Amino acid sequence: GENVEQHPSTLSVQEGDSAVIKCTYSDSASNYFPWYKQELGKRPQLIIDIRSNVGEKKDQRIAVTLNKTAKHFSLHITETQPEDSAVYFCAAQTSGNTPLVFGKGTRLSVIA
C-alpha cells in the first residue's frame, strides 16, 4: 500500500521568512496530494491540493510543487505569520475510492 514520509517533524522560522515542508510517497499510481493544516485543539482542514497532471499550484502565500518522477511534493509558505503556526499534514491518494494516506505531520512554529 501507499506510504507517505514527511520531513521535518518540527520547523521553527522567524516571522516573514519562508517555510518548506517535504513529502515523499511510494505508490506511483497516486494522483492526488492534499495538504491539511491543524491548529492546536482543532480539526484538520484542507489548505491546498494538487493533482498529478499539475506541477505547481499557488494560493496567495502558499504553494505546492509536485515531482512525479521523484515521487515527492512540497508545501511552501512565504512571508510566514504567527497564525501560520500549526501542524501540517501531507497526504496521497491513488483514486477517489481509496482512503487518503497521511504523513506524520510537521509542527511549524513562527516566531514573532
Added chain:
Amino acid sequence: NAGVTQTPKFQVLKTGQSMTLQCAQDMNHNSMYWYRQDPGMGLRLIYYSASEGTTDKGEVPNGYNVSRLNKREFSLRLESAAPSQTSVYFCASKGRTNEKLFFGSGTQLSVL
C-alpha cells in the same frame, strides 16, 4: 449545514469498558472514515466506509468495530477498551466527485 458532527467530545473509560463514538454528516457524502491521532504518529486510518453498506479495515483496525448505519451515520465501537486506545479520534467524510475530506471536531478518549 453542520458538516460532520461527532459525539462525545471527551470521554474517560476504565480498561475493559465499552463505548461507541457517533458520527453523522449532513453533506450527502458517500464515504466516511475513522482516524486516530497520536503524538508523532499523524492520522492513522482505523476503518472506512466507501459507500453505504460497505466497510473496510484501515491501517490500525484491531480492537475496533464499525457500523455504517445509513448514509449519514458511521459509528466506531470499542468493545473492551485498552490504555493503548487513548487517543484523539476523528471522523471524516467526502463526496463522490470531490476528494476534499471534511473532519469532525474530534473525540478525546482516555482509557485508564
